[in-house]
Structure formats: structure tokens, C-alpha cells
Amino acid sequence: MTMTVTTRAGGAQPPVPADDEAPALPKRPIPGALARGARGLCPACGAGRMFSSYLKVAPFCQTCGEELYHQRADDAPPYAVIFVVGHIVVPLMVIVEELFHPALWVHLAAWLPLTLFLSLVLLPPLKGMLVALQWALHMHGFDPASPEREEPPLVAPLVAPLLAPASRTPPAP
Numbered sequence: 001m002t003m004t005v006t007t008r009a010g011g012a013q014p015p016v017p018a019d020d021e022a023p024a025l026p027k028r029p030i031p032g033a034l035a036r037g038a039r040g041l042c043p044a045c046g047a048g049r050m051f052s053s054y055l056k057v058a059p060f061c062q063t064c065g066e067e068l069y070h071q072r073a074d075d076a077p078p079y080a081v082i083f084v085v086g087h088i089v090v091p092l093m094v095i096v097e098e099l100f101h102p103a104l105w106v107h108l109a110a111w112l113p114l115t116l117f118l119s120l121v122l123l124p125p126l127k128g129m130l131v132a133l134q135w136a137l138h139m140h141g142f143d144p145a146s147p148e149r150e151e152p153p154l155v156a157p158l159v160a161p162l163l164a165p166a167s168r169t170p171p172a173p
């Protein structure tokens with residue numbers, strides 16, 4: 001197979017678009033990523049777990065290897081939880097007060113546990129959605145050209161003993 005290269009007779013090169021310098025980032029549909037993040041799944045493959053514990057984001061997806069340590073959810077999930085839980089609990093509190101005028105201790109016994117319960121239940125899905133949104137929008141280190149991109153965390157010393165081949169020699173008799 002031969003390739004022929006043609007050049008312009010005048011010698012002037014066509015202008016190179018600036019987009020050619022940085023490769024186009026892959027399209028990542030936001031709704032699907034949000035749905036996977038809300039279920040605590042990797043936004044890329046939807047099979048691996050996003051969290052290694054209750055709220056700790058795993059550095060990598062255990063299924064597809066997606067680098068999740070680029071996330072910078074920071075304190076956004078608690079803000080989202082306050083927003084959502086506030087819009088559930090406060091209207092309920094006002095409605096119950098207007099309809100039944102219960103004693104103050106009834107309010108405390110009802111709304112404090114409900115607020116705590118809803119906050120703990122909603123934190124993981126809302127954090128998962130925020131991490132997935134950052135992933136889908138190529139925010140922070142999820143953009144390969146971003147100056148915020150960091151080296152992977154040092155997980156090798158923790159994983160190395162598990163990955164090492166069984167090269168131990170059996171004990172001498």
C-alpha cells in the first residue's frame with residue numbers, strides 16, 4: 001500500500017485549527033452517569049463500585065480501572081443534602097404544626113430522627129451523582145489536559161502483597 005502526499009503549488013500550508021492541538025474529549029452523557037453515580041456505581045462502566053466505604057470514593061474502579069481519584073466533591077454533597085432534606089422536613093414540620101399543633105417534644109421526637117435518617121441515606125447517592133457529574137463534564141483531573149490532574153495515589157504498597165505471585169518456597173523439612 002502506497003500513500004501519496006500532495007502539497008499546494010504555492011507552498012502555503014493551510015492554517016491548522018487550534019482544536020488539533022488538544023484531542024477531543026470523549027462524549028460522556030450526563031443522565032446515564034448521574035443514574036450510575038446515584039446507585040454508587042462507577043460512572044464509566046456502571047458495574048464497579050464507586051465507594052470503597054460509606055462515603056470514601058475508591059481511587060480506581062475495580063471493574064474497568066477508571067481513575068476516580070480525580071474527583072473533588074469536597075463539601076458539595078453536604079450542601080446538596082441540606083438543600084434536599086430541608087425541602088422535605090421543613091414543609092412537613094409546618095403542615096403538622098398547622099394541622100395538629102403538637103407539643104414541642106413531639107416535634108423534636110419526630111423531626112430530629114427523620115432529619116438524621118434522611119441525611120445519612122441521601123449522602124452516598126448525592127455524592128455519587130456529584131462525582132459522576134464531574135466525571136461526565138471532564139472537570140478537574142478527569143480532563144487529561146487539566147493542570148489539576150494529579151498522579152495516582154500510592155496504593156501499590158497496600159495491593160502489592162495481594163498481587164504478588166505465590167513464589168514462597170515451602171519450608172524445609
Ligand SMILES: [Zn+2]
Binds near residue numbers: 045063
Ligand atoms: Zn468502572
